[in-house]
Structures are given as C-alpha cells and as structure tokens.
Amino acid sequence: MRMILLGPPGSGKGTQAAKLSVSLKIPHISTGDIFRSNIKEGTELGVLAKSYIDAGKLVPDAVTIGIVEKRLKNDDCRSGFIMDGFPRTIPQAEMFDTILQKLDSGVEAVINIHVPDDAIIKRMSGRRMCSCGRTYHAENNPPKVEGICDACGGKLYIRDDDRAETVKERLRVYHQQTSPLIDYYQKQGLLMNFDGLKSIDEITKQILEAVASIK
Ligand SMILES: [Zn+2]
Numbered sequence: 010m011r012m013i014l015l016g017p018p019g020s021g022k023g024t025q026a027a028k029l030s031v032s033l034k035i036p037h038i039s040t041g042d043i044f045r046s047n048i049k050e051g052t053e054l055g056v057l058a059k060s061y062i063d064a065g066k067l068v069p070d071a072v073t074i075g076i077v078e079k080r081l082k083n084d085d086c087r088s089g090f091i092m093d094g095f096p097r098t099i100p101q102a103e104m105f106d107t108i109l110q111k112l113d114s115g116v117e118a119v120i121n122i123h124v125p126d127d128a129i130i131k132r133m134s135g136r137r138m139c140s141c142g143r144t145y146h147a148e149n150n151p152p153k154v155e156g157i158c159d160a161c162g163g164k165l166y167i168r169d170d171d172r173a174e175t176v177k178e179r180l181r182v183y184h185q186q187t188s189p190l191i192d193y194y195q196k197q198g199l200l201m202n203f204d205g206l207k208s209i210d211e212i213t214k215q216i217l218e219a220v221a222s223i224k
Pocket of ligand 1: 139142163
C-alpha cells in the first residue's frame with residue numbers, strides 16, 4: 010500500500026503513521042526524521058539542509074524531493090510506504106507523482122486526519138514538559154502540583170512550538186498550503202477523510218478498514 014498521511018500539526022498523524030507502519034508492514038517515511046538524522050550525522054544532505062534551516066529558510070523542494078526519491082529506492086519500499094510530512098505543497102505533490110511514475114508506481118490512498126483548529130490549539134497549548142523527559146497536559150494529564158513534575162520535582166515549561174501563537178501560525182501555514190493539496194488528491198479520487206477527535210486506536214482501526222477495502 011502506497012499512502013500519504015495528511016493532517017495539521019497536533020493531529021496525531023505521526024502516531025498513526027507509526028501504528029499503520031507496524032500493522033501494514035510498510036515503512037513510515039517522515040521527511041522531518043530523515044532531515045534530523047542527516048543533520049545529526051553531518052551528511053552532505055544534512056549540511057545542505059542545515060544551511061537553510063539555520064538561515065530561517067525553508068529547505069527547497071528540490072532538496073526534499075531528492076531525499077524522498079533516494080529513500081523510495083530502498084528495498085523496504087517495494088511493498089509500499091506511508092509518507093508523513095510530505096508532500097506539503099502542490100509543487101511537491103506534482104514532483105512526487107513524477108518520481109513514482111518513473112518507478113512505475115503511484116499513490117493509492119491519501120489519508121486526511123481532520124481536527125478542528127480550536128481542538129488543536131487546546132491540545133498543544135496545554136502540553137507541559139519537564140527536563141527529565143516527562144510530559145503532562147494541563148487538562149488531560151495534569152501534575153499533582155501545578156507547574157511541578159511529579160517524578161522529579163522539576164519546574165514544568167511550555168515548548169516554544171506549543172505556544173498558542175506559534176500553533177496558530179503553524180495552522181495558518183498548514184491550511185494555506187494543504188487545502189489545495191486536499192483538492193488535488195480529491196480530484197484524483199484518492200482522498201479519505203477521518204475524524205481526528207476519535208481515540209487513537211479507533212482512528213487506526215477505521216484507516217485499516219478503509220485501506221483494506223481498496224486493496
Ligand atoms: Zn521531571
């Protein structure tokens with residue numbers, strides 16, 4: 010099964026991708042993870058990507074496409090893949106189609122996990138972290154004493170990425186870039202919508218059922 014996962018930041022898309030990868034025995038390809046590991050290992054690609062990120066710029070499509078193409082040629086992608094975080098824009102989606110055509114293949118399903126913006130802002134802005142690695146949520150999983158880690162007594166903090174203003178900005182960018190992508194795959198008859206407010210396990214189950222029906 011060759012599938013793409015779409016969903017806003019905080020939709021649980023990465024979690025779903027990981028679970029689906031285990032169930033369907035196909036690799037979970039996260040371009041974010043590939044960039045991070047290349048940067049960590051200091052590869053040529055990593056150095057190139059880091060130069061853009063450090064300058065506050067987006068990594069150009071040509072660079073991203075290059076790493077995706079290389080990854081797809083790995084043997085483990087023969088029976089399919091789950092793309093997470095890519096494609097993000099129409100030009101990327103078009104380039105992705107071209108790459109797959111070259112490999113005599115194509116996308117079979119596009120999974121869109123929908124979560125309303127206000128629910129995402131609530132989810133993400135409630136996250137509290139501790140330097141010991143524990144995480145909490147102000148409403149769903151609060152510490153015994155507000156602002157203090159149960160495990161180590163450390164002071165809890167909010168990651169910059171989880172601040173309401175940051176989340177709103179990320180959602181704005183997401184909607185701007187991804188709405189056209191939803192139309193793009195809808196027109197190809199590949200889009201399947203799922204309610205991201207359901208439990209993690211319920212969503213996985215629904216996706217697996219939907220995917221099984223198109224095989
Ligand atoms: Zn702690």
